[in-house]
Amino acid sequence: MAITPPRTRASSELQSDVINTPIRKRVTDLDHAGGDTGAMQVFASLGDANVVLDGPVGCHVMPAVAVINYTDCIPYLQNVTCSELSETEVTIAGTLGALKEKVARSQVEGRQVFIVSTPVSELIGASWTTMEAHIKGSALFFDSHSLDDDEWKSRDRALLFLWEHRDHFVRPADVAPHPAKTKPRVNIIGPTYGNFNSYSDIAELKRLIAGIGAEINLIYPFESKAYDTPHLSDADATIVMYEEYGKSIAREIGLPTFSGPIGLEATTEFLEGLGKTLGLEAEVAAFISHEKKTTLAAWQDIWRSTHSDFFANSPIAIVAPPTYKDGLTKYLGDELGLPIVYSAYRTGPESTPSEEVRIALRELSPSPMMVFGSINERMILAQEKMPTRFSQCSFPGAVVRRATGTPFMGYAGAVWLLQLVCEILFDTLFANLPTSASPPVKATMPTAQLMTSASDAEAGAKGRNSVLSWTDEAKALTEKTLKRVPFFVRVSVNKKLRAEAESLARERGTDVDLAVIEEVTARYAPGR
Amino acid sequence: MCPAFGAIRNLLRMEDSMPIVISSGDGCLYGHTFVAHFYVANRPVFSPGVSSEIWAKGSMFDELKAMVHQMAEEHQPSIIPICSLCVSDTVGLPFDLLPKQIGNTEIIYVPLPAYSVHTHARAKDIVVDSLTWRLPAQRKARSGVNLIGEVFPSDPIKIDEVLRKIGTHVNTHVPGPKWTDYVAMVDGAINAPLHPFYSESVKRMKMKQGLPFIEGAPVGIDGTYTWITGVAEAMKLDAKTALSVATEEREKVKAAMADYPLQGLTMMVAGYEGHEFLLVRLLIEAGAKVPYLSTSVNTNPLARVEEAWLAERGCKVLYGANFDDEIGALTDHPYDVVIGTTPLCAHAKELGIPSIYYTNALATRSMMFAEGAADILQLVMQTYRAKDRYDKIARFFADGAKPVQTYSAWAPKIDLTTHLIANDAIVSHDAAVPKAGV
Numbered sequence: 001m002a003i004t005p006p007r008t009r010a011s012s013e014l015q016s017d018v019i020n021t022p023i024r025k026r027v028t029d030l031d032h033a034g035g036d037t038g039a040m041q042v043f044a045s046l047g048d049a050n051v052v053l054d055g056p057v058g059c060h061v062m063p064a065v066a067v068i069n070y071t072d073c074i075p076y077l078q079n080v081t082c083s084e085l086s087e088t089e090v091t092i093a094g095t096l097g098a099l100k101e102k103v104a105r106s107q108v109e110g111r112q113v114f115i116v117s118t119p120v121s122e123l124i125g126a127s128w129t130t131m132e133a134h135i136k137g138s139a140l141f142f143d144s145h146s147l148d149d150d151e152w153k154s155r156d157r158a159l160l161f162l163w164e165h166r167d168h169f170v171r172p173a174d175v176a177p178h179p180a181k182t183k184p185r186v187n188i189i190g191p192t193y194g195n196f197n198s199y200s201d202i203a204e205l206k207r208l209i210a211g212i213g214a215e216i217n218l219i220y221p222f223e224s225k226a227y228d229t230p231h232l233s234d235a236d237a238t239i240v241m242y243e244e245y246g247k248s249i250a251r252e253i254g255l256p257t258f259s260g261p262i263g264l265e266a267t268t269e270f271l272e273g274l275g276k277t278l279g280l281e282a283e284v285a286a287f288i289s290h291e292k293k294t295t296l297a298a299w300q301d302i303w304r305s306t307h308s309d310f311f312a313n314s315p316i317a318i319v320a321p322p323t324y325k326d327g328l329t330k331y332l333g334d335e336l337g338l339p340i341v342y343s344a345y346r347t348g349p350e351s352t353p354s355e356e357v358r359i360a361l362r363e364l365s366p367s368p369m370m371v372f373g374s375i376n377e378r379m380i381l382a383q384e385k386m387p388t389r390f391s392q393c394s395f396p397g398a399v400v401r402r403a404t405g406t407p408f409m410g411y412a413g414a415v416w417l418l419q420l421v422c423e424i425l426f427d428t429l430f431a432n433l434p435t436s437a438s439p440p441v442k443a444t445m446p447t448a449q450l451m452t453s454a455s456d457a458e459a460g461a462k463g464r465n466s467v468l469s470w471t472d473e474a475k476a477l478t479e480k481t482l483k484r485v486p487f488f489v490r491v492s493v494n495k496k497l498r499a500e501a502e503s504l505a506r507e508r509g510t511d512v513d514l515a516v517i518e519e520v521t522a523r524y525a526p527g528r
Numbered sequence: 529m530c531p532a533f534g535a536i537r538n539l540l541r542m543e544d545s546m547p548i549v550i551s552s553g554d555g556c557l558y559g560h561t562f563v564a565h566f567y568v569a570n571r572p573v574f575s576p577g578v579s580s581e582i583w584a585k586g587s588m589f590d591e592l593k594a595m596v597h598q599m600a601e602e603h604q605p606s607i608i609p610i611c612s613l614c615v616s617d618t619v620g621l622p623f624d625l626l627p628k629q630i631g632n633t634e635i636i637y638v639p640l641p642a643y644s645v646h647t648h649a650r651a652k653d654i655v656v657d658s659l660t661w662r663l664p665a666q667r668k669a670r671s672g673v674n675l676i677g678e679v680f681p682s683d684p685i686k687i688d689e690v691l692r693k694i695g696t697h698v699n700t701h702v703p704g705p706k707w708t709d710y711v712a713m714v715d716g717a718i719n720a721p722l723h724p725f726y727s728e729s730v731k732r733m734k735m736k737q738g739l740p741f742i743e744g745a746p747v748g749i750d751g752t753y754t755w756i757t758g759v760a761e762a763m764k765l766d767a768k769t770a771l772s773v774a775t776e777e778r779e780k781v782k783a784a785m786a787d788y789p790l791q792g793l794t795m796m797v798a799g800y801e802g803h804e805f806l807l808v809r810l811l812i813e814a815g816a817k818v819p820y821l822s823t824s825v826n827t828n829p830l831a832r833v834e835e836a837w838l839a840e841r842g843c844k845v846l847y848g849a850n851f852d853d854e855i856g857a858l859t860d861h862p863y864d865v866v867i868g869t870t871p872l873c874a875h876a877k878e879l880g881i882p883s884i885y886y887t888n889a890l891a892t893r894s895m896m897f898a899e900g901a902a903d904i905l906q907l908v909m910q911t912y913r914a915k916d917r918y919d920k921i922a923r924f925f926a927d928g929a930k931p932v933q934t935y936s937a938w939a940p941k942i943d944l945t946t947h948l949i950a951n952d953a954i955v956s957h958d959a960a961v962p963k964a965g966v
Binding site: 292 | 540541542543544545566568569570572604606633634662663664680681682684685687689692697698701705706707708711870873877884885888889893907914917921925927
């Protein structure tokens with residue numbers, strides 16, 4: 001027998017109680033998925049869940065087959081299906097018949113079925129009241145507010161929904177009881193499917209928790225079953241990995257809560273806070289001390305090396321959801337000293353429209369050396385021909401992050417990000433090395449002839465190799481162009497530009513004037 | 529870094545040059561190739577193979593000769609510099625027997641035994657000397673100033689602008705990307721080594737081509753003024769015009785520097801480029817106390833004026849300095865900023881002192897005239913302002929304590945080995961000997 005879900009909306013700590021995304025008249029290059037996707041990704045993450053999306057085929061194959069293949073490198077989610085609504089259901093029959101059949105097929109022994117509404121089913125008013133009379137078994141229906149809530153708010157609500165229904169889930173008789181506590185215990189809320197870099201970050205958090213002598217109670221929902229839900233209260237503390245969701249369920253569980261830490265300082269505060277809460281202060285101190293000599297030895301070595309000298313002159317921009325925008329700003333900006341010349345939230349009520357991001361990035365002078373963002377920012381950099389390197393720190397955008405050695409969080413994350421920044425610096429440097437003459441430029445005449453050919457020098461005028469004069473307009477345009485080049489490689493670019501301009505001016509027998517510089521800068525795209 | 533790299537770097541950056549590096553073995557070649565590809569150029573480094581058998585058989589010279597011919601015929605570069613490093617220079621190959629020219633290509637021997645070259649700066653001097661020595665004696669008609677020394681790309685343009693105001697111009701600038709940059713030196717009327725380490729090449733060009741030279745560079749308040757008037761005097765240009773231009777430029781530098789007062793700050797500078805003299809000049813004029821300049825450049829006549837200027841302002845110059853000297857000096861004063869070599873900076877960072885690596889951060893910037901001064905001082909200020917960050921990180925790794933800045937704790941006077949033993953980084957022989965009765 002299905003349980004009637006609460007009729008009121010689950011309250012959420014996120015900004016708006018009703019709508020998490022600003023109402024926009026025009027959207028260019030969206031930064032988030034809808035509520036149905038977010039809810040599906042939460043429920044599907046539970047090891048014993050089957051999810052039925054109440055919608056047409058696109059609502060299923062787009063998030064659970066096409067996109068998941070690039071966010072998580074999973075060919076398709078095997079525990080997600082959909083009611084495959086067609087014209088008949090949408091215009092005449094309603095979704096119930098189609099849904100009934102799919103739910104029945106999904107309700108296999110040991111699986112908890114979650115029905116998630118989609119825009120179409122919400123629009124045609126598929127009614128749970130009717131459904132509950134017809135759908136047998138333990139299926140739960142989740143109204144995903146898919147037209148109004150974004151994926152993050154929906155994840156937050158879906159998690160809260162799970163907690164509110166914790167007594168609904170039955171632990172199968174043949175499953176061992178939840179393990180007894182031997183050490184202080186910690187929950188981790190998040191990740192779900194479709195979270196950037198989660199595989200590495202979860203591995204690092206596990207390492208830290210083990211390192212301080214605590215143990216994991218549940219990693220929820222990713223490594224849990226629905227029937228584990230009531231045991232969330234068996235822990236001593238909760239870590240909410242992401243700023244974007246998970247706070248509502250954590251508040252209801254009622255344990256001391258910590259955020260996933262990005263950066264050296266944030267990780268130290270995180271560990272010390274956990275230590276205090278769990279009564280493991282001494283263990284935490286010993287662990288941090290040990291980390292300084294092991295994991296963080298790499299960090300200290302890089303910091304003491306010349307690599308870090310470039311940071312103060314390597315401006316960066318960050319366009320991402322709060323976890324990454326705020327986390328990277330604090331770590332890369334405040335701790336490492338890379339100037340953050342632009343940053344914007346991309347998600348939630350404060351999300352900056354892509355067109356605004358484009359204008360802001362384009363107008364930056366100098367151009368940032370690197371931009372952390374999604375494929376939207378990557379496209380802007382390419383389209384605006386910016387000499388800026390790109391690194392991904394959020395979705396959308398295809399990226400493989402399944403190896404567990406690339407964390408953003410924790411001490412290992414601090415090392416990895418530091419390494420990443422240095423690699424991008426080197427990449428920029430390589431792309432702008434001043435010389436790449438291979439094979440070398442050919443000699444046109446013997447040296448003896450070179451000597452005698454300089455007749456102008458004989459006359460006491462400028463030698464053939466003299467520095468050419470530059471007009472003020474030419475200098476001004478050059479300066480403007482160079483200002484767009486990240487400082488780190490400005491010398492190399494300056495050398496290249498000067499050589500090209502002067503050789504063109506020599507060919508024409510003129511000073512380096514505006515026409516010359518215009519021609520050179522037009523064909524010139526630094527870093528290419 | 530191997531001193532010889534200073535030469536290989538400049539030769540590899542010449543677009544019509546195809547250097548051959550006769551390495552002292554694969555360890556040597558790997559190092560040079562590694563840094564060449566990181567810093568210098570996206571192009572191949574060529575080298576004849578070396579091994580004990582090749583040296584024993586004496587087949588190296590024949591191999592080299594064949595290689596030179598093949599490269600000259602196939603690629604026809606303007607020059608093929610033969611960079612002879614430690615082993616080949618010790619063995620003493622008969623480089624005189626190599627052809628001087630093959631077609632349009634000049635074959636030029638560049639002796640670079642690191643054990644006697646000592647510094648990057650000296651290696652760069654050797655390049656200019658080796659290349660210009662190939663050129664015939666001075667032409668009759670001469671005009672303009674030959675700039676010698678690596679500078680910011682826009683510096684020669686700016687210098688040219690100022691020189692035109694006093695009635696001359698920049699004739700050519702080396703090290704440059706083309707062989708003609710060097711060839712054109714014989715058209716010039718005077719050499720201006722902008723860094724004090726081109727002493728050998730300017731001396732020999734004076735000897736062979738009769739080219740006079742002028743010391744210093746237009747850096748800082750005094751330096752800019754002195755250089756402009758000096759050029760005018762040496763070239764017998766109109767003194768009144770020169771005086772007015774020099775005064776005007778000096779005032780511009782003064783105005784630009786006023787934005788970056790460094791009063792009350794103590795800085796340490798250690799470099800191996802040669803421009804460190806000029807940097808210290810700027811820092812002192814901006815108000816900083818620089819008690820100590822360490823340079824791996826050896827004392828030479830061209831640096832005497834600079835040294836005297838610095839000494840008058842309380843800055844001691846240590847020539848041919850090494851790591852231990854520098855670390856020793858690091859603890860003599862409470863430094864606010866360190867601009868130095870990599871090991872020195874690493875050490876300073878451990879102590880929580882803001883520090884930047886001279887070569888990467890400073891050597892690539894203009895120091896000249898008002899713009900250069902402002903640019904450099906801005907960087908120094910920016911570095912100083914990050915003091916809290918450096919301090920915080922140093923404390924974190926010192927487990928919360930303020931890192932101790934005492935000579936004994938951080939920098940044993942003896943040598944690096946003792947320092948490492950003291951830090952348990954290596955086990956000393958003494959410690960490994962079991963004590964009697966234990």
